[in-house]
Amino acid sequence: MKNLESTDYVIEVKDVKKVYKMGKERISALDGISYSFERGKIYCLLGTSGSGKSTLLNMMAGLEKPTSGSIIIKGRHIEKMNEDKLAIFRQKYIGFVFQSYNLMPTLTAIENVTLPLIFQGVRKKTRNKAAMKMLKAVGLEGRLKHKPSEMSGGQQQRVSIARAFVNDPEIIFADEPTGNLDTKTTYEMMDLITKTARDNGQTLIIVTHDTEIAPYADAVIHIRDGKIEKEEINRNTATDSSELFEENTEGEN
């Protein structure tokens, strides 16, 4: 934690609170969270269901507005932006990976990957080239014309990762990216996503309840009852699942 002052923060969360009204009851989902995310690092928001970790992610992505507090991404208050500005902001700076992949069922793999570029108004030739390159990088060059229904869960998540990275965003949000995958695919996916983010110097924020994912992150933020419980700094982050497996086997022995 040296040189804190000169550190380049890409996202700053300042005393964010979120209160839901359910009938007469008021439920506090986030209770004064403040945290600063450094550029190019990988973070893991770890917590149980209902801890408020997804709410925090949604707010940083501009999908929900905080009840109070502010979220500053690249120096801009995103809680004050209107929907169209947010859309343009997301086009430029943010990539998304979802738990349930959320691919367009009627579009082919390559069409799904080009979608963010279509919204940006990128020309057809350029965007197809970029999508092709991205799909190759996730190892799906043989499945360009397949529809989601013709692919396995792992393959669909690869398409979804390709889609998140295709416009080279500065920030990637991954909401339970491995929640629907088996252990082996989980590691494959984590290898892929963290490697890509590190190669491009992107900030990756993963929301998960799976502690096995934690070793991939530079910092693990434990969230409980809408508060940051503790922060773990990981000095020897895993870059490859093989290391993890070794650690695991050692532990068992």
Add this chain to the structure above:
Amino acid sequence: MNNSDIFSMAIKNLFKRKVRTFLTVLGVMVGTAAITIMVSLGLAMSDSFDEQLKNMADITIISIYNSDNAANSAKNTIMDKAAIEKMKALEGVKTATPIYNTSIRFVSGKYVADLDVAGIDESAMEELGYKTAKGRLLESSDAGTYSFVFGANTPSYFAKPGKRMYYFGGGEQKIYVDPMEDNVSVSVDSSYGEKKTDGEKKKSVKPTKINCIGLLEEKDYRVDYSVFTPLEIAEKLDSEKKKFEKQNNNNSQGGANTKKRGYQNAYVKCNSIDDVEGVCEKIKEMGFEVYSEMDYIKPMQEMSNSLQMLLGAIGAVSLFIAAIGITNTMIMAIYERTKEIGVMKVIGARISDIKKLFLLEATLIGFFGGVCGIAVSLLVSAILNNFNTPLSSIGGMGGMGMYMADEAPAVAVSVMPLWLCLSALAFSSFIGLISGYFPARRAMKLSALKAIKTE
């Protein structure tokens, strides 16, 4: 997002739900076809009216008669200059002129013709809408001179004395006299040029030479068979004729005409067709009898209007239902695609893109419906025209039946001009756009977060 991308995405979405799109398009098709056919029938009707009107007198000219009715004669109904001025002052009246009708024998060389002479206010001719084929119309400076303007069909009446009087058309008509070129005179003797029967002690009079200044274009029956001259000349010729007849003990006619002072007839020209009815009413109130072609046209128009209203109502109802169909289809689509819309928003689609996409899909349904509707209309139009029973004659419209019998074959039942097809297409697309507005707003307002969580 580029417009071309929105377009191809909208097309893709529509083809994805083929059956539903097809059924919705079908609804629009029926509505568009109903309205288009309605308009095409209406157009054909007004075309056939126009055709008929060509054979009728100018509708904006009202003929006025001095009523001989006993009830009216009690009133002060003398059609004098003051009465004409009063008519001129009526709202919607362009001009009014007295008409002095008489029949005079015209002479040109060895040919003669008995023609209807209409004495007219010289200055009114132009405003009445008369046009010359040759020469010019009467003008104010012609007042009191023997200037004559011939109706289009009058020259054909010249014939050798006693030879021929009437001509009903059919075959080539030989015209012996061109009043514009040949010398023409008028004679107060209505049997001038004919051989005197034995024992007739008629004094012969020298015909008066006239100045033929114009030949009119063919227009209508009121014009084609008359010769126009300044009022005083018509009056003068008439009185000279009567005097001559009196002298020759031929007193059987003419008495009745002098019973009343003032003119017998008048023409009133209205500014537009819409003024005709009102002017007619007012002149009737003044105590004169009026005749206008409107008396025939009105029931015809009412008939065709009510027919068009009926067809229009059917068309409007079916198009309204089609519009509801589009809205319904689009709302269904939004329910189905809620998650898609959410994902699109999260990965950077602007709400305006989403709105455009849904509006375009709805508009395309309207457009395709319009295309099919026009195809159906063209088909129906062709079928109707093959049967060739004009709708206006089905209505059995009084006096028009007569005209129809002669003129019908040339008139189509249904007319589909290009502008009708194009505007039907534009209209159906517009209906689609309107119908898509509400669903599009709904899609726009969907919360991305909630949408993405729906399964």
